Amino acid sequence: MYKLHIEEETSWWSKCFNSGRPRLSRLQLNHSKEVSVERVYYIGLDIHKKTISYCMKLQDGAVVGRGVIATERRALWQWLNKIPGPWKGAMEATMFTGWIYDFLKPHALELKVAHPEMLKAITAAKKKNDRDDAEKIADLLRVNLLPECHMASEEI
Numbered sequence: 001m002y003k004l005h006i007e008e009e010t011s012w013w014s015k016c017f018n019s020g021r022p023r024l025s026r027l028q029l030n031h032s033k034e035v036s037v038e039r040v041y042y043i044g045l046d047i048h049k050k051t052i053s054y055c056m057k058l059q060d061g062a063v064v065g066r067g068v069i070a071t072e073r074r075a076l077w078q079w080l081n082k083i084p085g086p087w088k089g090a091m092e093a094t095m096f097t098g099w100i101y102d103f104l105k106p107h108a109l110e111l112k113v114a115h116p117e118m119l120k121a122i123t124a125a126k127k128k129n130d131r132d133d134a135e136k137i138a139d140l141l142r143v144n145l146l147p148e149c150h151m152a153s154e155e156i
Contacts, residue, residue: 038085039058039059039085040058040059040086040088040109041056041057041058041064041086041087041088042056042057042059042088042090042138042141043056043088044057044089044090044134044139045100045134046091046137047071047092047094047100048071048094048096048130049096050071051068051069051070051071052068052069052070052100053068053130053131053134054066054068054079054134055131055134056083057139059142063135064084066134071096071100076100076103080104087109088110088111088141089108089110089111089141090111090112090114090137090138090141090146091111091113091137092113092116092137093114093149094116097113098151101151112148113151114137114147114148114149115147115148115149118147119137119140
């Protein structure tokens with residue numbers, strides 16, 4: 001978690017000429033308030049029948065983690081508990097996306113599903129592997145360029 005320090009000027013000068021209201025200043029450091037700013041993690045998921053490859057990035061694009069987990073509820077639950085903070089996720093629409101989406105949705109700030117045909121057009125590559133696909137999905141989510149498709153609600 002990042003801590004943002006807001007410095008306030010509380011000298012006799014500012015109290016006399018600013019009606020007692022503190023103003024932001026870099027010149028005089030008398031005391032500071034801490035305001036916490038949570039970092040958000042952007043997670044790309046490449047889903048297959050037996051495994052899920054993931055890539056976790058920060059807003060600036062730095063890779064925080066990547067790996068492979070089993071496509072099972074228990075493995076997903078253990079993985080969810082290891083995510084260090086609030087997160088947004090994205091995955092490509094596949095045959096297995098539905099239950100995984102429903103399982104992860106309540107735990108994410110935002111969870112999106114990418115349209116597979118549009119995603120292929122954007123991320124076309126000669127060499128394809130699950131690790132790179134997860135990273136590309138995370139990047140598209142992070143920069144808000146993910147070609148989304150609609151996920152029907154559980155009631156339907």
